[in-house]
Amino acid sequence: MPQEWKKKAVSLSGASYAYYWHNILHVHDKNRMRRTTPFPPKLDNRFRIMIVGDSLTYGYGVREEETYPMQIEAALKKSFNVEILNLGLSGSQSEDINKIIREYTPLLQPDLIIYGVCLNDFLPSGVGQYQNNMAYGFPLPEAVKRFLSEKTYLGRLVSDAYNSILMKLGLRNDFFKDILKNFKNYQTRFAQDVKDMNAFVLNRGLPPIIGMVLNQVPELHSKGYQIAMAAEGHLANAGMTVILTDEFYRKYNKQLMMVSPWEGHPNVKAHKIFADFFITHLQHRSDLERYRITK
Numbered sequence: 090m091p092q093e094w095k096k097k098a099v100s101l102s103g104a105s106y107a108y109y110w111h112n113i114l115h116v117h118d119k120n121r122m123r124r125t126t127p128f129p130p131k132l133d134n135r136f137r138i139m140i141v142g143d144s145l146t147y148g149y150g151v152r153e154e155e156t157y158p159m160q161i162e163a164a165l166k167k168s169f170n171v172e173i174l175n176l177g178l179s180g181s182q183s184e185d186i187n188k189i190i191r192e193y194t195p196l197l198q199p200d201l202i203i204y205g206v207c208l209n210d211f212l213p214s215g216v217g218q219y220q221n222n223m224a225y226g227f228p229l230p231e232a233v234k235r236f237l238s239e240k241t242y243l244g245r246l247v248s249d250a251y252n253s254i255l256m257k258l259g260l261r262n263d264f265f266k267d268i269l270k271n272f273k274n275y276q277t278r279f280a281q282d283v284k285d286m287n288a289f290v291l292n293r294g295l296p297p298i299i300g301m302v303l304n305q306v307p308e309l310h311s312k313g314y315q316i317a318m319a320a321e322g323h324l325a326n327a328g329m330t331v332i333l334t335d336e337f338y339r340k341y342n343k344q345l346m347m348v349s350p351w352e353g354h355p356n357v358k359a360h361k362i363f364a365d366f367f368i369t370h371l372q373h374r375s376d377l378e379r380y381r382i383t384k
Contacts, residue, residue, distance in 0.1 A: 135171065
């Protein structure tokens with residue numbers, strides 16, 4: 090890894106902690122969200138969209154303005170009085186997203202909520218993609234296992250690219266299989282979580298949550314694709330507005346859109362693609378139309 094890309098902690102006013110990673114500034118407020126100031130008060134003349142999700146929504150490895158929430162805002166602001174609040178929180182699963190929506194919706198009073206779904210959102214709260222599964226296809230010395238784990242970004246945030254390579258080599262068991270088999274009721278719990286969060290939103294008089302499954306390593310008909318299709322089914326059954334991704338998988342099949350070999354989160358290209366899918370839907374909404382800028 091280039092020396093300038095390595096993690097360097099910095100002190101920044103308003104941030105609970107901040108650092109440079111891949112020469113990109115990452116800031117975290119007391120709630121670990123990408124902010125250095127409190128959320129602004131709600132304005133009646135501005136359409137407020139609250140986006141929830143995990144580290145893919147936070148935007149590790151890319152500048153804040155390059156994240157898909159901020160790209161959505163930049164595009165919509167050309168025609169509408171709109172603001173985007175990015176509540177992306179690393180490590181969040183569907184259980185955590187449900188809690189975030191219940192906590193922040195009354196505080197922030199959004200007009201609309203978007204959920205950027207990650208494939209690992211089926212896992213239990215507090216369990217990362219590989220945190221609960223350090224099994225390998227054949228025995229490896231403990232020192233090697235520790236090296237493979239500790240040399241990844243921030244320890245717990247193991248790179249998707251790195252683990253994908255391990256799985257293809259048969260070095261690590263694939264947690265995707267557990268989701269598809271509904272191991273420990275992974276799908277059952279996810280289905281209930283998205284149903285609960287959308288019901289909460291509807292009961293507050295808001296429109297259905299918009300959900301889209303995000304994936305920076307799309308492969309048509311892969312296990313990841315199957316999980317994305319399953320997630321879309323659960324979102325639809327919960328009454329959410331679903332942005333379908335079959336077109337995405339077909340158009341970008343087997344394209345690796347990761348920041349780098351050392352950072353497996355979506356790169357700028359992936360964020361742009363995600364944003365474009367959301368923008369295509371949002372710009373035609375009647376509730377947003379009322380906030381169109383008249384010249």
